[in-house]
Amino acid sequence: MRITRVETFAVPPRWLFCRIETDSGLVGWGEPVVEGRAATVRTAVRELAGQFLIGADPLRIEDHWQQMTKGSFYRGGPVLSSAVAGLDQALWDIAGKAYGAPVHQLMGGPVRERARAYCWVGGDEPSDVREQVAAQVAAGFTAVKMNASGRTDRLPTTAALDAVAARAAAAREALGPDGDFAVDFHGRFSVAGAIRALAALEPYAPMFAEEPVLPEYTHLLGRVTEATTVPVATGERLYSRTDVLPALQAGVAVVQPDLSHAGGLSEVRRIASLAETWDVAVAPHCPLGPLALAASLQLAFCTPNFLIQEQSIGIHYNTGAELLDYVVDREVFRFHDGHLLRPTGPGLGVTVDERAVREADSRTADWHNPVWRHPDGSFAEW
Incomplete structure (x- = not known):
């Protein structure tokens, strides 16, 4: 079996799909995208496919991953x-279809029968x-996520902190003691500002606080x-x-980790295993399309330290x-009561x-995230 063609499709609202065709008739689908840079990623997909995949055996997944990630001197980054x-x-997806099994079966089999999911609010x-x-509670969900704030100063004012706490209190009241809410900081605070905001949130026991500081400040x-x-x-x-x-x-x-950003199923599977050695849970990021979600679910069902799944329906x-x-x-x-059931179809299961x-391909202009500014005209984190 050989790869004969790789196509990409830019579709609304802001997603990019890829389709790999083989000479056996099997076809695999994926979702390679950086939100706001779909056209750039589309070019990268075309380059990687031409250099490493066309004419190759699609079942040599790990070898392809190694070549695509390490076959050029300059590596990594979101694109x-x-x-x-x-x-x-x-x-x-092709491998699962070739072997007649869902991807999670190829990765060791299921460790659960349903995966908890959350919805965005706010x-x-x-x-x-x-x-x-x-x-969302009325619809059967037991967990939601919301932004901690809108545009804000890196060091939040007392009024901004009060607003963060008020939203958390409202979420806790609506969910009751058995529900969960997560709060996304989106890197909008400084380290000191995030610490102050987290103190305001502590009485309401959020499930987690996401990205309290920008990734470049991970240290x-x-x-x-x-x-x-x-x-x-x-x-x-x-x-x-x-x-x-x-x-x-x-x-x-x-x-x-995001299954459409962090090297796909191959790398996120390894990230999950690494996290397990630190007693850390995995909650795949996925405000994206059906293929990213399908891939995330395949990971969820074979990952012992999976916590909860983000999904974009209605976002x-x-x-x-x-x-x-x-x-x-x-x-x-x-x-089903705020959960997604284990997919049984071959490959990604969709x-x-x-x-x-x-x-839908290229039906709309490229999506770009907003660019925010503070009242003084300086750049503000979105």
Whole structure:
């Protein structure tokens, strides 16, 4: 069996899919994307496919991963790691179809029968949190995530800290003692500011606080973890085991690698194993499309230290299309009391609606994240 063609499709709202075709008729799908840089990643996918994959045996997944990540002098970073990630997902999809088994069976078999998931509430500028959380509880979810704040100063004011606490109190009230909420800092605070904000959150016992400082300050993260009882999470902007290791050494409680950013199933599987040696849980980052979620679920079902799954159905970024628009078998993504059931189909376990994908390709302009500014005109973290 040989790879004969690799295609990419830029689809609304902000996703990039790749399709690997073989001479046997088997086809694999993946999702290589950096949100806001889809066109750049698309070029990287084309380059990697031409150099390493066309004409090769698709079942030599690890060898392909090694070549794609190490076959050039300049390595790593979000663009190349995301290009590799989507191609790696597609290769695992082909392998599962070739062997007639879900990917998690090829990785050692299931360790659970359902995976807990959470929903986003509040948007970029969180408001009406109580009502939005209550709606998710009514829909059967037991966990949500929200931003700690909107645009804010690196050192938050007393009023900003009060707002952080008020949103947490509203979420806790709506969830009750048995529900969970996570708070995403989005790297908007300085180290000192994050410590102050975490102190405001402690009375409400969030499940975790995500990215309290920017990833470039991971070497300072230990100051944050030592100053709070709130479990600290990070990882969506870390792209390899070597990127994640300093966060583990800093004492995080949860790592959040993204299956479409951190080298795909192959590398995130290794990140999860590394995290297990530090007694750290894994909560895959996934505000993306159906293939990224499908890959995340394959990992969830064979990973003992899996905690909870992010997913983007109904997320505020999704305008112009939804996750379910690109799959034939929507039942795979049906929620059951806030959980997703173990997929049993071969490969990634989903059937892509290829006609819908081809029709949607490049239908909208590239998505780019907002660029925020402080009242004085200086740059603000989004």
